[in-house]
Amino acid sequence: MQFFAYYQEMHTSSWNSPRPQRSGIGTAADDGIDVISLGRRVRHLRKTAGMTLDALGEAVATAPSQLSLIENGKREPKLGMIKALAAAFGVGIDELLGAEPPSRRAALEIELERAQRGPLYQSLGLPTVRVSSRLPMDVLESLVGLQNELERRLDEQAATPEEARRANTELRDEMRSRNNYYPEIERQAQELLTAVGHVSGPLSHHVAADIAEHLGFGLRFVGDLPHSTRSVTDLKNRIIYLTQSSAADHDPRSVLLQALGHYVLGHETPVDYSDFLRQRVYTNYFAAALLMPEKDTVAFLQEAKNAKELAIEDLRDAFAVSYESAAHRFTNLATEHLGITCHFQKVHESGIIHKAYENDGVNFPADHTGAIEGQTICRYWTSREVFDVPDKFRAYDQYTDTKVGTFWCTARTERHSSGMYSLSIGIPYKDVKWFRGRDTTERSKSKCPDETCCRRPPESLSAEWGGQAWPAARANTHLLAAMPQGAFPGVDETEVYRFLEAHAGR
Incomplete structure (x- = not known):
């Protein structure tokens, strides 16, 4: 279990992004030379020419021990040495530095050498196999095959959440376009x-x-x-x-x-x-x-727009569908047929975004990959405020001032087997004139992604309860989150402090 945890940490934090290698330690030097591949090519050319290390050393005026380090990918040759080696073999520098391995065996040797120097192999605590011409070809094939299969299986475990977020991001980009x-x-x-x-x-x-x-x-x-x-x-x-x-x-x-x-x-x-x-x-x-056929739905929406009475619940009732289906359908047709940009959210009661779409520039929280799903929405947005509204029969409407402008949103909550969710449609302030509920007096201000907005508990609560609470998180409140924040992942500290504050006097 320690190995799998270590591998997942290494894989997600460093394997997915380019990392510099120091000469003599990694696979590439700072200037981009692949020292392992170069070493195997030097060895291949030397043996093809029928030269010993001693003979090659005399030809390039270098000790055989230094050439051995180069061939084993443990030392990066300087430019002068590269030129001398190319001349000794009668090849051009480009051919000597070529990325394509000179043979199938050389390709396997390079792959095994790289794998053994990587964090995955090192985490296993196994002895290093000396990669030399004496290593049988079938053993070489087996070792490389085992390494690749191990990486493939662990990739499925460690990369799936991130790949899912990347896939969501790519698809949302397509939908927005x-x-x-x-x-x-x-x-x-x-x-x-x-x-x-x-x-x-x-x-x-x-x-x-x-x-x-x-x-x-x-x-x-x-x-x-x-x-x-x-x-x-x-x-x-x-x-x-x-x-x-x-x-x-x-x-x-x-x-x-x-x-x-x-x-x-x-x-x-x-x-x-x-x-x-x-x-x-x-x-x-x-x-x-x-x-909700396009022709009928557009006619319905256009009539409501002309009357300045657009409402998602009316679309729901007219076509006997769920509120979520009506909200999704509105996003399909609003921009193309009504000229209205919008955004949609489905948010779990824990504050985690389950689904989201936007083409109106709203500032959804996102991770480094651009993924929105799994992120925590600002507690002052309509999609969070609606959970505290006593009236669950009618839609809740609110204006929200954000760092990228003011948006009007309408939202409802629905219970599913996995908990309570809010479903909301939002639009820029300039288009609110077409919607019923524009006269709402509910208004909030969001400074997110500024941490002082809602990611930290209010100072008064922190002063009273900071260091005095030890909550036990429900696992299902943070499984979807890419990287939950706080000392107790998935726990909303503000809610915990408010709970303690409310019960302290009883």
Whole structure:
């Protein structure tokens, strides 16, 4: 376990970024010369020329022991020595310094030498294997193969969270560049609606089943669907299995349409997490385009805009979908058809961002990769303030002054099996005139990412309770976070201090 923890620390902190190597210790010198590769090439050229170390030493006026250090990648030759070696072998300097190993064996030797000098191998505490011409080829192949497989398996453990955040960031960049609008998916959805004769109004369960039948799929509702799945599609027999559980968090129409989306959009087995995530976003979009057809939805939104009564809950009610689905659909169409930029958030009650999108320049918190998911949102933003609002029946509206401007946001909370979440849509101040709720008197100010905004407890609470509290964190409150802050990762110290303050006098 100590080894795995060490490897993950080394991998995530230093292996993912270029790091300088000192001559004689790492694989490359400060000027970019790969000393291991150069050494193997010198050895290869020397043996090809039939020269001993002594003979080469005489030719370049250098002791054989010094040449041995060069061949083993433990010393970087100076420019004069490089020129002398090239002349002795009758090759150009570019060929001597070439990056391509001279042979398969040389490539394996270089790979093994690099691996043994890396932090992963050193953390194992194993003796170093001397890489020489006497090492059998099959042993060399096995050692390199074992090293590569170990790295691959540990990469899956250590890199997956970061790769997931990178994939989210790349996909969000794509969505922003298109204003979250995909006309090709809109077109495919409309063709299906036309094929089953759906003209207007909410998409019923019956019409959703008609779409499945039109595409040649049968439906089966079962009570033993694997707990980690929303649906299972039998492609051989063209049957889609769904659950009738009353505890389901998802609209069965949406789950069915998403399953059909994989077929209609021609998806194949995802090759990596990025591919998986992109497919999921596209199928979610496809389902929304069927549940809230573009033509009808745009007409509804345009009429509401003209009346200055835009409201996400009205879109929800008009098409009989969830508030989250209506909010997502609004982001699909608002910029393309209404000329309104916006941002969306789904935030867990712990303050961790679960989903987010923006094309209005709002300053979401992000890590060094640009990832937003897993970050803690400012406690003064609407998406956090809404949790403390007693009235859960109506949407909560608020203006928030940030370092990049003032935004108006509308939000609601919904309970899921994994806890309470807030769902919010925000827009720049200039567009608030089109929305119902613009007359709200609720206003807050956020100085994030300045730590004095909300990342530190108020001075009065810190003075009273600093060093006097020892909370035990719930693991599920920080698993998604990239790097939780504070001495107790995942614990909101302000909430802990407020809790103690409230109970101290009882």
